[in-house]
Amino acid sequence: MHSKDPLVVWEDLKAVHRARGFATFLSLKRKFLTMKKEKGQKMSAWIGEVKSQVFEMEEAGLTVPDLDIILALTMGLPSSYDSLIINFDDTPSSDLTLDHVTTRLLAEETRQLTRVIPTPQTTIPTNAKDLLHNVTLSVNKTSLPVEQITCWFCDEKGHYKENCEKRKAWLELKKGNAMMVEDVDYVY
Template structure:
């Protein structure tokens, strides 16, 4: 099991960046263990009562909790966080620990909210990312914003999804602009993007459709498709080898080299005749006679 995974649960431990996901999974985990009553915050929404009785109900609930259940709930919390989070868990009361973690991790302040919104609207789909994964990433960012008390509408999600798409989806985005507002729901947008992704994938040329004007690509494709036994040599027209490996070509080039070497030797012998081998007087006499 991963070092970031609790022995008591199958999800990642709490760290500095995953509080929204962790708190949802941890709540479900404690409910399944029948320990949530020892942790649950007492709020107006939880009790369905007025604000004036919340603190009174809170104290009553704290007093009714079982000491054993509280200890077990605290143990589950402690074992489900990274070491860096242990400083927030000094209390022996799991309800107080839960509240401290919420206060520490929930984003607060205008600057933080603006930064999250900016990141939400400027994120881009990666080239290797599917539409389904991209939509999941946008929804995850929206979830984090909502956990930080930032309102995220369906239109905001549509805007973030479409702004992050590459130019290949411009056609479907233009068609979305022509869709009546009442029909432009998040589900409709996702459905159209998924369909367009399938269309784009179906129009990618197969390897057998490599353009004939690209000889390098065509040769590479043939070498991958044809077994070597069926390759025809361009020099001897025999099968089973390439021109660069042809034994007949190698023998031919060797004979050319040998012939060239013999000719160079003969020429060198003629050039290297010593001056004393010539009869300069006879040569001069012949020159005079030729002149007359």
């Protein structure tokens, strides 16, 4: 390097060290299209990994259209995302943007993480209230940080339904109204 201009030095280094050639393009493209989301990997990390690979491909001189990025993002997902991918198939192509897909993937991850799954020990209850109670009890409450928990009663984050102050106040009000109804003398 003989130039004192950092931009010229950088361009010279880039020209010397940049991977080029048909074999390099094939290798990068193959890696890109066969990427898989790791089990337990956050969706944001998965999207970042795919975009990092896109950056590497573009630095090598390849053009990567958004449709290819969407394809790589969705091909590497586990089967739990199949219903979302089917939904993408029905989305008009004008609406199927990279931003739309990444937003939906992040939302689907949140939905899957907060989904209630009954344990195998849960017995079939006699009524729907018992079912809801059993399903609620079967949730692994340590799987999410408290700030990500959404109350089923008030829809606010940070607490469970049984700790909801609004629910406690509502139950007290309901209990008070029930007592008032019992005290009324009915005249026919």
